[in-house]
Amino acid sequence: MSFQDLGLFEAVVHGAQRMGYVEPSPIQAQAIPSVLMMRDIIGIAQTGTGKTAGFVLPMIDILAHGRRRALMPRSLILEPTRELAAQVAENFEKYGKNHDLKMALLIGGVQMGDQVKALKDGVDVLIATPGRLMDLFERGKIMLNGCSMLVIDEADRMLDMGFIPDIETICSKLPPQRQTLLFSATMPPVIKKLADKFLSNPKYIEVARPASN
Ligand code: AMP
Numbered sequence: 060m061s062f063q064d065l066g067l068f069e070a071v072v073h074g075a076q077r078m079g080y081v082e083p084s085p086i087q088a089q090a091i092p093s094v095l096m097m098r099d100i101i102g103i104a105q106t107g108t109g110k111t112a113g114f115v116l117p118m119i120d121i122l123a124h125g126r127r128r129a130l131m132p133r134s135l136i137l138e139p140t141r142e143l144a145a146q147v148a149e150n151f152e153k154y155g156k157n158h159d160l161k162m163a164l165l166i167g168g169v170q171m172g173d174q175v176k177a178l179k180d181g182v183d184v185l186i187a188t189p190g191r192l193m194d195l196f197e198r199g200k201i202m203l204n205g206c207s208m209l210v211i212d213e214a215d216r217m218l219d220m221g222f223i224p225d226i227e228t229i230c231s232k233l234p235p236q237r238q239t240l241l242f243s244a245t246m247p248p249v250i251k252k253l254a255d256k257f258l259s260n261p262k263y264i265e266v267a268r269p270a271s272n
Pocket of ligand 1: 079080081082083084087105106107108109110111112
């Protein structure tokens with residue numbers, strides 16, 4: 060299977076090829092066509108499987124169709140730590156080089172001023188840790204009702220870090236008619252319950268651990 064077979068725009072395929080990727084990894088091959096068909100996804104996959112490109116590439120494809128609006132981000136990626144959020148942002152920038160998409164990285168330990176300005180100007184994707192996102196939301200700096208695509212990444216680590224109540228609150232602020240992708244290395248009962256509550260008819264994908272892990 061090649062990246063061309065997944066249904067992505069040619070410009071998005073180029074984004075992956077520029078990174079030197081020859082063919083999609085198993086999680087990418089299974090997730091990308093379904094994300095493009097607007098399905099919800101539960102992806103049981105560890106770091107190292109290529110799961111980030113599995114959601115970033117189709118997200119770029121979908122965002123490239125629409126238009127940016129001030130104050131109302133169109134998509135949201137939740138990460139448990141600042142480091143992971145920064146890594147995903149880096150990926151987004153690399154894959155999306157050929158697209159006019161704006162991103163805001165909302166993480167703790169960074170001055171809020173620049174983040175607030177970016178939100179005012181309008182962003183296509185927010186990449187955030189739950190704590191900082193809730194903080195900005197509670198200050199009225201951000202509207203989530205235009206966010207029609209949500210990624211909950213590393214859900215089991217979110218659980219370890221006590222973020223599940225924040226995620227539930229965030230999910231309730233997003234429009235009910237949205238696409239939700241949830242990735243987790245394992246599926247403890249609390250995460251299963253979260254998925255049952257906030258995902259609709261998800262496609263379940265499970266891939267093996269990467270050999271290098
Ligand atoms: P991730 O699991 O998303 O953290 O990705 C793990 C690593 O695999 C990253 O360094 C990616 O750059 C790399 N990667 C992602 N997709 C592919 C692919 N299709 N072919 C080769 N490497 C990839």
